[in-house]
Amino acid sequence: MSGLLIAAVRDLDPPAGGAEMSLATLLKGVGVPGPLADVAPEYVPLEPGQDIADSMLTQGWSVSALQSGARGAPTELTEDSQIARWALDLPVEDLWSGLAWRLSEKSGQPRKSLQRRHLRKTNVGFAKAIDSHISTIMSSRRGADTPVVGVTQLHWSAGAAQRFSAHGIPYVVFVRDELQFRHPGIYRASLEAAAVVCCAGAGLGEQVAETFDVKAVRNVRLPVDFAGRFGSSDGVNEMREKGMTARSEDGDLDVARIAIVGVTPEKGAEFYTRLLPRLAESWPEAHIDVHGGGSYAEALGKFSNTTWHGHTPVEEVFSRCDVHLLTVASTGSWGRVVNEAGLFGVPTVSVATGSQPEAVGEGGIVVSADSGLDDWVSALKQAHADRYSLGEKAREH
Incomplete structure (x- = not known):
């Protein structure tokens, strides 16, 4: 069964770091035909992939991505992919984020109180910006008998989760770093309402489950094309x-x-x-x-x-x-x-x-x-x- 995946994130392509590269690689993979995990051949880095019989292939999902357009045009990371990219006129930084870094804490982390103001403001703005786009996407699928799933991660995941829930879309949140732990007041609701919280590694998943009352945690290994790189x-x-x-x-x-x-x-x-x-x-x-x-x-x-x-x-x-x-x-x-x-x-x-x-x-x-x-x-x-x-x-x- 094919469906639609809606990714709502601050950054995807151009990527701000490894988290965006991993998510973009995953979304590209979901968008093309391939085997399900339980019948897929074992992946061995740098080794040629095994031939997969047509009978094992399932249809790829459609993928739409809502993200800030502040970092510019897409790169080779996604430009030849099946991802439909919607670049929104939203800045990724503001006065509060700038002050948070300039007045950073002794540890080198941005000043928590100022970063919190930045994150609250930008998540509210992101939620408002993507609402009409999600409505348009869902209206175009009226009568379609295929699933729709949301995906989000990192800075603007709270705003994305709010709109997914408002439109009745089950969603997945990827936890990549310390952000949600550092600001639980902003991200708790988005994590605890998620259908699944995905982490790279069981250890990080245990940290999430110990801190938040999540419905489910899954270990999703980082999708990295080592052969393409090396x-x-x-x-x-x-x-x-x-x-x-x-x-x-x-x-x-x-x-x-x-x-x-x-x-x-x-x-x-x-x-x-x-x-x-x-x-x-x-x-x-x-x-x-x-x-x-x-x-x-x-x-x-x-x-x-x-x-x-x-x-x-x-x-x-x-x-x-x-x-x-x-x-x-x-x-x-x-x-x-x-x-x-x-x-x-x-x-x-x-x-x-x-x-x-x-x-x-x-x-x-x-x-x-x-x-x-x-x-x-x-x-x-x-x-x-x-x-x-x-x-x-x-x-x-």
Whole structure:
């Protein structure tokens, strides 16, 4: 049975980050014929897909997306897809969001009270803006005997959920990060009225269920086209070999290279300012390469044992490093970058919060959330010492 999926989000394409890329990939997949999950062949990253008999295919759903048009025209992410995109004349930022960041808290997070004012205002505006569009979509389907389902996530999900409910449309909410936990007063109703709350990883789902009285939680793995990004497994191995050969020629193999990819207040900004000096004292032979844009990543370049590289393609990062380091402050959304490291045979050291232990598996070391800095140093040393065996497990995982 085919139906209609209505996605109502602040951002989709152009994407604001990995959450939008994941949702766009999922929506594109729903829009084309394919097998249901219970009969689909096993997915193996970087391996050619298996032929699927026509008898196993089900018809794709129609997909409409309501989003802000403030970031511009769609990119190659969705431009050749079946998604009908409605770009609304709504800004994604305002006075309150600007003040929230300029007057940020000590942790680096935006000032909560000011961010709350921004989110309340923009969710009300989004709900008003999409109402007539949803009415038009539903009117065009009058008499159709096929299901309609709503999908939303992140910043404007409260406004989207309100309008879905008003039109009698069951909906799904994806929880991607700490936003709903940080502002439960804004998002509680939208989560608890959802037919299903979807999370990447059972650990994050447990965090949601412990905080909100939701109807159902489902673990939906991140839909990532690794083959489209990196090519074949042979190609990945070749990139890794070239990267390590370049390090050998530079006389760099004796240096323990630890990579950090992406730094935000939620992704370790404050923690790294304490850990990196301790690493310099306890393990001066190690060097930390920080990748990613923004002031938080750039600020880590001030330490004697770090180099800030700015935006760097992940294939360059993981073709030349020994260990990947990732931590989160409170919300354990699945770290896709952990899987990217694993494809290149690079183990990860991460924290036992939410879905991070699932993402790492046996391909690295997981440190408890209440561990001290010396425990992290020990874990990094151990991961480096066992990098070949752990890296192979990371690739298999």
